[in-house]
Amino acid sequence: MIQHRSAVEKEFAQLMSRIWAAECSLDIMRRRASKLGVLLRNSETLGISALPAEILGLVFNEVISSSDPSIEQRPASYGLEMPEWTFTRPELLLSHVSGFWRAVAVGTPSLWTNIRLYVGQSIELAQLYFTRARGLALDITFRQHSLCGINPWYVSEYRRITNIILGHMHNCRRLEIRTNVFVSELLEGLGRTPAPLLQEIILHHPRSNVWEPAFFSSSFPRLAHLDLGGLISISTAISTETLTSLTLSGIPAFGLPVETFRGLLSGLRSLSHLALLDEVVDFDRSHGANIVEMPSLRSLLLKPGPDISRLYLTGLMETLVTPALKELSLDFTNLSSSREIQLFLRHLKREAPRFPSLGHITIDSPFEDFDIASALVHAAPNIESLSLSRYSVNSILIFLTHDARRDAFPKLREICFGGPHFDWDVLLSFVQKRRDLGRPLRRLEVIAFPGSKGAALSEHFKKLLDACLVL
Numbered sequence: 001m002i003q004h005r006s007a008v009e010k011e012f013a014q015l016m017s018r019i020w021a022a023e024c025s026l027d028i029m030r031r032r033a034s035k036l037g038v039l040l041r042n043s044e045t046l047g048i049s050a051l052p053a054e055i056l057g058l059v060f061n062e063v064i065s066s067s068d069p070s071i072e073q074r075p076a077s078y079g080l081e082m083p084e085w086t087f088t089r090p091e092l093l094l095s096h097v098s099g100f101w102r103a104v105a106v107g108t109p110s111l112w113t114n115i116r117l118y119v120g121q122s123i124e125l126a127q128l129y130f131t132r133a134r135g136l137a138l139d140i141t142f143r144q145h146s147l148c149g150i151n152p153w154y155v156s157e158y159r160r161i162t163n164i165i166l167g168h169m170h171n172c173r174r175l176e177i178r179t180n181v182f183v184s185e186l187l188e189g190l191g192r193t194p195a196p197l198l199q200e201i202i203l204h205h206p207r208s209n210v211w212e213p214a215f216f217s218s219s220f221p222r223l224a225h226l227d228l229g230g231l232i233s234i235s236t237a238i239s240t241e242t243l244t245s246l247t248l249s250g251i252p253a254f255g256l257p258v259e260t261f262r263g264l265l266s267g268l269r270s271l272s273h274l275a276l277l278d279e280v281v282d283f284d285r286s287h288g289a290n291i292v293e294m295p296s297l298r299s300l301l302l303k304p305g306p307d308i309s310r311l312y313l314t315g316l317m318e319t320l321v322t323p324a325l326k327e328l329s330l331d332f333t334n335l336s337s338s339r340e341i342q343l344f345l346r347h348l349k350r351e352a353p354r355f356p357s358l359g360h361i362t363i364d365s366p367f368e369d370f371d372i373a374s375a376l377v378h379a380a381p382n383i384e385s386l387s388l389s390r391y392s393v394n395s396i397l398i399f400l401t402h403d404a405r406r407d408a409f410p411k412l413r414e415i416c417f418g419g420p421h422f423d424w425d426v427l428l429s430f431v432q433k434r435r436d437l438g439r440p441l442r443r444l445e446v447i448a449f450p451g452s453k454g455a456a457l458s459e460h461f462k463k464l465l466d467a468c469l470v471l
Helices: 002-046 053-067 090-094 099-106 123-133 152-167 184-190 258-266 312-319 339-350 373-379 390-401 424-436 451-470
Strands: 114-117 138-144 172-179 200-204 225-229 245-249 273-277 299-303 327-331 360-364 385-388 414-417 443-446
Touching (some): 090 099, 258 312, 312 339
Parallel strands (some): 138 172, 172 200, 273 299
């Protein structure tokens, strides 16, 4: 019995020792867990939620501006019944993450200044944005590209949207209207409603024989950018001394009359940028030689459509006189044939240098079977930089490398390639020739690969081009 008791006491002592060791280990684990819990709680307060509300509001603004591509998005094709903006707005998502984020988002008026309107939109949602914007200048966009017919419901929707837009014109900074439905109340109300803050108007709508857009300084005293599409007429009495940028787009054979076009540009003495898309002007063989002098114009973009008339490009060159032009962009990507380009280039070769002050030319063309270099050397002899698409690189570099053209473009110092498709031997020969003539290039650059992965490829490609300059 005594021996048995001794064995029990020994086992009991061992168990107590193990319990004590386990309790010590558990205590250590509890203390460690407590420390880790403190670290986790501290990490929450050290993250983005610990930022001051003002800084977090700036972060929200940056997130929205970088994640919202719809402002520059091209309109959807006609016939679609769904609005373009079918995804949840980022500012609404940010305001539902946590109570703190919601308070910051709601308390940051600049997050709510981008107003999007479309048929079927919630009135409460639009009013929510107006309320949270708290009187800041607004960017209002109305896009509707559905074939609505004469459905009374759509008519009432257009009336509601018209009332919203015209009711907030006094606080509008940017107005964009893209619709394939002629909303007469809205378009007619634009010219009569004062908009003291409005700086930019983008207006693309169906053609109309009964409505003529007009923009006067009394209604738009700060208007600087105007983009008009689908025009059949426009008032030549546009009176604004602040307009610096004008974009016009039209339809072949239905462009503005030549006299209207001349009268419009003649009144815009402060215009510094002009973009003409598709076929804006309906030139004919009797348009005459009347010219429009534009002494303030610095930048010109020509992007003709696929079916332009043979007189269009030459008609523009005969009409516009731009003695101070610095940048010229020739975008021929939509042309269906190179015939119109050939006529345009022959016209440039015949005339006296039309662009003596031109410093930069951008050429984007799907054709390579025409000689654009000689026309440019004649028309713009003082070029300092060129941006070339894949089909114009080799022809221009070969032309400039020839010994007979050693004096061509004496001021050329920068070239940008729109793609990696060019002859390296031609490029190296050109770089060496310019160095031998004492006119070395300062910069070669390529914009060849789109997307995030393309950025890395473009950087490697740029290093190869830079190596050409130090050979």
